[in-house]
Amino acid sequence: NAGVTQNPKFQVLKTGQSMTLQCAQDMNHNSMYWYRQDPGMGLRLIYYSASEGTTDKGEVPNGYNVSRLNKREFSLRLESAAPSQTSVYFCASTQGEETQYFGPGTRLLVL
Amino acid sequence: AQSVSQHNHHVILSEAASLELGCNYSYGGTVNLFWYVQYPGQHLQLLLKYFSGDPLVKGIKGFEAEFIKSKFSFNLRKPSVQWSDTAEYFCAVMSGGYQKVTFGTGTKLQVIP
Numbered sequence: 155n156a157g158v159t160q161n162p163k164f165q166v167l168k169t170g171q172s173m174t175l176q177c178a179q180d181m182n183h184n185s186m187y188w189y190r191q192d193p194g195m196g197l198r199l200i201y202y203s204a205s206e207g208t209t210d211k212g213e214v215p216n217g218y219n220v221s222r223l224n225k226r227e228f229s230l231r232l233e234s235a236a237p238s239q240t241s242v243y244f245c246a247s248t249q250g251e252e253t254q255y256f257g258p259g260t261r262l263l264v265l
Numbered sequence: 266a267q268s269v270s271q272h273n274h275h276v277i278l279s280e281a282a283s284l285e286l287g288c289n290y291s292y293g294g295t296v297n298l299f300w301y302v303q304y305p306g307q308h309l310q311l312l313l314k315y316f317s318g319d320p321l322v323k324g325i326k327g328f329e330a331e332f333i334k335s336k337f338s339f340n341l342r343k344p345s346v347q348w349s350d351t352a353e354y355f356c357a358v359m360s361g362g363y364q365k366v367t368f369g370t371g372t373k374l375q376v377i378p
Contacts, residue, residue, distance in 0.1 A: 187366070194274070196355060196370035197309075212365070244308060253299065254357075254366060256308040 156180055158257035160245050166263045167235045175230040175260050177245030183255075185248045186228035187212075188220060190241040191259075197244065203228055235264045267292035269358050271369035278346050279377050286341040286372050288330075288356030297359040298339040300330055303371075304352045312354070315339065326350070351376045 161176040179186065184205045189197040189212075199212030201220040209220050217239060219231045228247075232239060242261050246254040270289045278284060290296065297316050301309040313324025320332040330341045339356060356369040 189368075194370060196271075197368040199365065199367070202365065246309075253311045253314060254309075256301075256310075258308050 158245055158247055158255050160243075160257035160260050162260060163258065164261045166265065167232075168265050169236060171235050172231070172233050173235065173262075174232075175243055175245075175262075176227070177229065177257060178227045179245075179247040179255070180226065181247060181249070181255065182225065183247035183249045184225070185250075186222065187246040187248075187254065188218075188228070188230045189244045189246065190214065190239075191244060192241050200230065200243075235262075237264045240264045267296075267358055267360055267365075267367050269356055269367050269369040271354075271356055271372050273372045274370070275373045275375070277375045277377065280348055281345045282376075284341070284343040284346050284350075284374070286354055286356075286374070288339045288341065288369060290337050290339070290356075290358045290367075292337075292358060292360055294360060298330075298332060299357040299359070299366075300324065300328070300339070300341050301355045301357060301368075302352045303355065309355065312341070346374070346376050348376045348378045350374060 158179045187202040188200040198214045203209045203222040206225045221229045245257040248254045268291045272287045299314045300312040303309045315322045315332045323329045353371045353373045355371045359366045
């Protein structure tokens, strides 16, 4: 039981490049989330998916897109990376109104 | 919209000192409340949670928190901190019946041996 896994762990991009952050959970959770963590700003919700086939915007969705590929996987895409998207990205999952389980994070640097 | 305030951004304590970290939220309905901890270089882990019932909840590693509905607060406490408690602590609110979670900005705790 791996919990929540994320790939890659580290990534460096040039401005304008695109990439997809992968997230998978093996706990059969319905809900999945993408957050970004920046110093002094805590965790801010980018997008979430309450169930397979649905996605909704969070606080800071601009510049991102998501895909809930199936119940296990929830990917985050940056179509044209900007330096302001330099951050640590965390994926999380939960079942109903229970505890969120977090992945190990992806550290992204956009030059 | 719900929001969460953590007033202490950086706390420095000596070992064995008592800890209290403040958390206030704004949401008029039913809420689920959480405290998460993030040790250096690691991801967030649950410390404790409150859904209903006894407003004083106990978590792992000797932490506890008290839900005071009238004050919209959920403060985290520990009677005697250890060096290993050095970490960043996040308060979070999940509004009842809706799975969107809002986090506070975090409090960095540094415990000096």
